[in-house]
Amino acid sequence: MTAPTEGRTMHSPQHQHGDARHQPRSVATHRAAVADLLAPLLTADRVETLALRDALGKGLAHDIAAPLSLPPFANSQMDGFAINTADVSDGGAELPVADPVPAGAVPAALARGTAAPIMTGAMIPAGADAVVPVERAVPDRFPAPGAESTVWLPATAAGTFVRSAGSDIAAGERALAAGTFLGPAQLGLLAALGVGEVAVRRPLTVLLVTTGDEVVEPGQPLPAGKIYNSNGTLLESAMRQAGLDVVRTAIASDRPDELRALLRSHAGSVDLIVTTGGVSKGAYEVVRQAMEGQAAEFIHVAMQPGGPQGIGMFDDVPFLGFPGNPVSCLVSFEIFLRPVLSVMFGAPAPRTAVRARLAHGLTSPEHKHQVRRGSFQPDGTVRLEGGDSSHLMHALAGSNALVHVPAGVSALAGGDEVEVWML
């Protein structure tokens, strides 16, 4: 069998053969293809209702309208005196002190011409329209409970230090939109609204299969010529961090029938198959061979690293084939799969994208979107970690960001601005 080459250049002669005949896809085109592949998984029955505690890190399934206003009632922003502002003239006024208003109670209406001590968060009594902070009163403290006394208060505008009902959100307004990532603040809002459980999108279960007969699991002795399996740990961790359920397995055989049997044994219980390795055009490409006869294609994306990609269906399960180098794997996940999950399912939260100045120059293949690894610095610069080679795990582990060099750019200088995704 003739093994065609990996076709790393845009116009290599191999493009006339088989599935390599197409021009490389753009990053955006391939990401859209991944979105199309996963779209059928966005069904109404992939929703589960969870207690707030269990919904952390999930994507909200439906819009949620506020069942009540926040705050639910007008309340005091300060410890102070609730007054009717008409009772205090421009020069201030001495008023008798009424019964205090604690938080959590429904107070009696304020008698005109009196001032009621009120605690932060307590309901504004009917008839009151402002709060004077206690430190502006004379004397500047509350009288002992039960003691009859008066207090001098300065003139105050109506509404001062009153949190009006619905000033944060009004009942019936949309509190959260479907597809919102549920972090602490979003769950805290639901709790404030009295919502005790929430419908979220069920996370995808991914079958992760690393391939390569040169690969040994960590903790085992390393025979000469072999390397340890880092893709499994790297991708499983990245997927779990992104909220996916992962079934991880590895195959060290280069026999396509064994890989097919492995995939079939899991296919009924997973939503997505992701493989690593075996997708380029070398002589021993077990994933390409196992997918023969399936509705899957092996294409080249104009990206470095991570150019060779497989995509399609294995039987009736969506399939993505990432390349075999660890950095290529992670970049494939971060550029193609993770952003699609964020947009489509609301989880994980999207990566923060920032503009940064390069600490030093770089070169990039002009027809490819290059993804470099870097350290984003507090001063807004980004330092490249390691070179552009996709085997540099130590450099990756010292990075906190992916640096984007778009297609059409062949060189950048120190100080040039780039887009950076924070890892």
Next chain:
Amino acid sequence: MTAPTEGRTMHSPQHQHGDARHQPRSVATHRAAVADLLAPLLTADRVETLALRDALGKGLAHDIAAPLSLPPFANSQMDGFAINTADVSDGGAELPVADPVPAGAVPAALARGTAAPIMTGAMIPAGADAVVPVERAVPDRFPAPGAESTVWLPATAAGTFVRSAGSDIAAGERALAAGTFLGPAQLGLLAALGVGEVAVRRPLTVLLVTTGDEVVEPGQPLPAGKIYNSNGTLLESAMRQAGLDVVRTAIASDRPDELRALLRSHAGSVDLIVTTGGVSKGAYEVVRQAMEGQAAEFIHVAMQPGGPQGIGMFDDVPFLGFPGNPVSCLVSFEIFLRPVLSVMFGAPAPRTAVRARLAHGLTSPEHKHQVRRGSFQPDGTVRLEGGDSSHLMHALAGSNALVHVPAGVSALAGGDEVEVWML
């Protein structure tokens, strides 16, 4: 009983009384105090050894030196032909094709004057010093296995497309430093090094107690004058997201003896007590009262929101008392506790800090460090969400960033640069 005021201004008369006699603390001073409080928890026995899979999101306990080099052996960066560059003159050379070198095998030495087909990642044979990519060969593909043939190859510099042993990291070098946050890339590196398990710092167990007799749990009916408990969900989620183990409870009583009994019932099994509410100077401050006689103080930090803070020991357990408004709670956690955990324990990963331009102007109390909530935009601007009031949960839920306005600044204009922490 006289209830002193909350002392919101720097020079309120209450500063002459009791524990309010001091000037407000700076944010940095209070964060340092939190670090001092937690320092005794950083002991050698707070370490556990976990499989890589279980170490995701934890902090590395000890430096790890690379037990082997990466790559472990010189290997090919391309599918191509391994050659000795001395065999190919400037004009190129026609060489007999030797047996192919697959990945995972120890190849025979390269016979001088021959070219061996080699796959990406395969070991460079002894005697070879470069790889010519197959697409630069003529013919530009590999011969069928066993077929005798020759190939024309261009002149090539020694070292071309060879990943030399140790070019990522050399055996004995420090692979990861103690205190490193273990994300996918760091765990992937350990796997690549053959390390199957790793010593990490055991996460702290936090007793989280929300207080307030005006507070009702979500899912229950809401009596007039009451509000739902959002602090519990908000802070528990933030703490769990930060990798802490959380024991969450609430107390709706304003009786200090009940709170003390609750704290004592958990004190033996937790590392840290965090309360919300009851720390300011209102009339019903259950946390302050419960902590009487303990080595704890209630101070004011020059920060808005989150000024009133409690800190110290309850019996022999470190204690932090956050204020009662939800936004104040979260800001207290993000500004004081979370960064200390990141630095001291290596987990969670620190927040990304970026410089951003304000989308519009703001005012800030000159003597306080103001922390506003905002939406960081892809164009590098940040839009403020909601006002400066600490009850705005809906605005918080629409934010992705904290916006810092340092003490000494009373106003900023649109376009001014601020530091932003990505949530």
